Amino acid sequence: MATRLRSSDLLPIGELARRTGLSVSAIRFYEEKRLVEPIRTAGNQRRFLRSDIRRLSFILIAQRLGLALSEIEEQIKKLPQGRTPTAKDWHRISSSIRGQLDTKIAELERTRTRLDGCIGCGCLSLKTCQLYNKDDHLAEQGPGPRQVLE
Numbered sequence: 001m002a003t004r005l006r007s008s009d010l011l012p013i014g015e016l017a018r019r020t021g022l023s024v025s026a027i028r029f030y031e032e033k034r035l036v037e038p039i040r041t042a043g044n045q046r047r048f049l050r051s052d053i054r055r056l057s058f059i060l061i062a063q064r065l066g067l068a069l070s071e072i073e074e075q076i077k078k079l080p081q082g083r084t085p086t087a088k089d090w091h092r093i094s095s096s097i098r099g100q101l102d103t104k105i106a107e108l109e110r111t112r113t114r115l116d117g118c119i120g121c122g123c124l125s126l127k128t129c130q131l132y133n134k135d136d137h138l139a140e141q142g143p144g145p146r147q148v149l150e
Contacts, residue, residue, distance in 0.1 A: 010047035
């Protein structure tokens with residue numbers, strides 16, 4: 001038996017935009033991607049579940065953390081439609097992306113540590129490159145900033 005929704009459980013798109021800080025057009029974009037699914041009123045107006053605030057907040061956080069939209073879509077689709085996600089639902093997503101986040105954190109820490117010195121680009125244009133990359137040995141490992149990306 002489905003739970004009957006009260007009008008206080010539903011938000012118009014403008015209120016959802018105000019609560020999340022997203023533009024109405026961004027919410028419509030996420031709707032097109034089926035990351036949020038509004039309920040239509042008898043007058044065909046969009047109404048969103050209050051729990052969609054959390055879905056959209058997760059999208060914003062995941063984007064800030066550098067996850068691609070396809071990765072975010074994959075995670076959001078694991079959440080139940082029509083009910084507020086539980087702590088167990090969110091834990092499942094958190095566990096699923098933890099490895100990606102740990103990799104990004106390590107990359108950021110490595111970049112912060114090495115950015116003042118050699119980033120391993122193979123340029124040999126600085127005096128210190130003769131210390132860190134004598135005879136351009138990093139070029140053998142491939143193009144780009146080898147010390148930071150690996």
